Amino acid sequence: MPDGRLSAGVRLALTTFTIAPLSVRRVDRSTAAVAMTLAPAVGALLGTLLGAVLVGLVAAGAPAAVAGAVTVAAGALLTRGLHLDGLADTVDALGSYRTGADALAIMKKPDVGPFGVAALVLVLLIQAGALAALAGRSWPAAVLGVAAAVATGRLAVSWACRRGVPAARPDGLGALVAGTVGGPALVVATAAVVGLAVAAVPGRPWHGPLAVAIAVGTVGLLLHHVVRRFGGITGDVLGAAVEVATTLVYLGLLLTG
Numbered sequence: 001m002p003d004g005r006l007s008a009g010v011r012l013a014l015t016t017f018t019i020a021p022l023s024v025r026r027v028d029r030s031t032a033a034v035a036m037t038l039a040p041a042v043g044a045l046l047g048t049l050l051g052a053v054l055v056g057l058v059a060a061g062a063p064a065a066v067a068g069a070v071t072v073a074a075g076a077l078l079t080r081g082l083h084l085d086g087l088a089d090t091v092d093a094l095g096s097y098r099t100g101a102d103a104l105a106i107m108k109k110p111d112v113g114p115f116g117v118a119a120l121v122l123v124l125l126i127q128a129g130a131l132a133a134l135a136g137r138s139w140p141a142a143v144l145g146v147a148a149a150v151a152t153g154r155l156a157v158s159w160a161c162r163r164g165v166p167a168a169r170p171d172g173l174g175a176l177v178a179g180t181v182g183g184p185a186l187v188v189a190t191a192a193v194v195g196l197a198v199a200a201v202p203g204r205p206w207h208g209p210l211a212v213a214i215a216v217g218t219v220g221l222l223l224h225h226v227v228r229r230f231g232g233i234t235g236d237v238l239g240a241a242v243e244v245a246t247t248l249v250y251l252g253l254l255l256t257g
Helices: 002-017 029-037 039-059 064-078 082-095 100-108 114-134 139-160 172-177 183-200 207-230 235-256
Strands: none
Touching: 002 029, 002 039, 029 039, 029 139, 029 172, 029 183, 039 064, 039 139, 039 183, 064 114, 082 100, 082 114, 082 207, 082 235, 100 207, 114 139, 114 235, 139 183, 139 207, 139 235, 172 235, 183 207, 207 235
């Protein structure tokens, strides 16, 4: 890959989806395409770390509920809470029933409205409870389950940035990444996450992929609605996609496992 685009894309992916303090000298749409394609890989690495935190806390004697809550907090810390903020802003805008520029203006406000607060509370409670339940499984299954869920959250971003999906604004993260991920890259990224999900539910190889499919499909419906309401995607929408997909995979692994 010429001009250091791969290296720059890796660094951009890490700085976008984690708190890794890496400088990125080249930021353009070709670099963004690499970063958004690699988003699931960054998610898998982050999820593996969070899974290790979960099983490590339980092994140290922490109650499963506490371990689940601390793991959720660690995930928020390692991502600067950006995805949670995006979820709150997106839900507030959708809850306003406004469209276009009016809805985008709501998303830019620094405060969080009642819809956003409710979404945050529900997602955090569900994730903490699901992680507590996963902590009761064997440590490989627990770690792989967390890794699969977090990777799927970032896979949802890759799908949100696929060709043909517009940006809602002419500037910002959405404008940089919208429409940058091609079909072949999506197929490879999706296959990798599905493979990870297969290993997350030992003895039931189709349950993990089913959870991934439901999560990505649901985010697809959300994106269709968001594009219709806002005119395209924004950075906040990508954050909402991460949290929705991650939460659904956690639930799917429990209900099918």
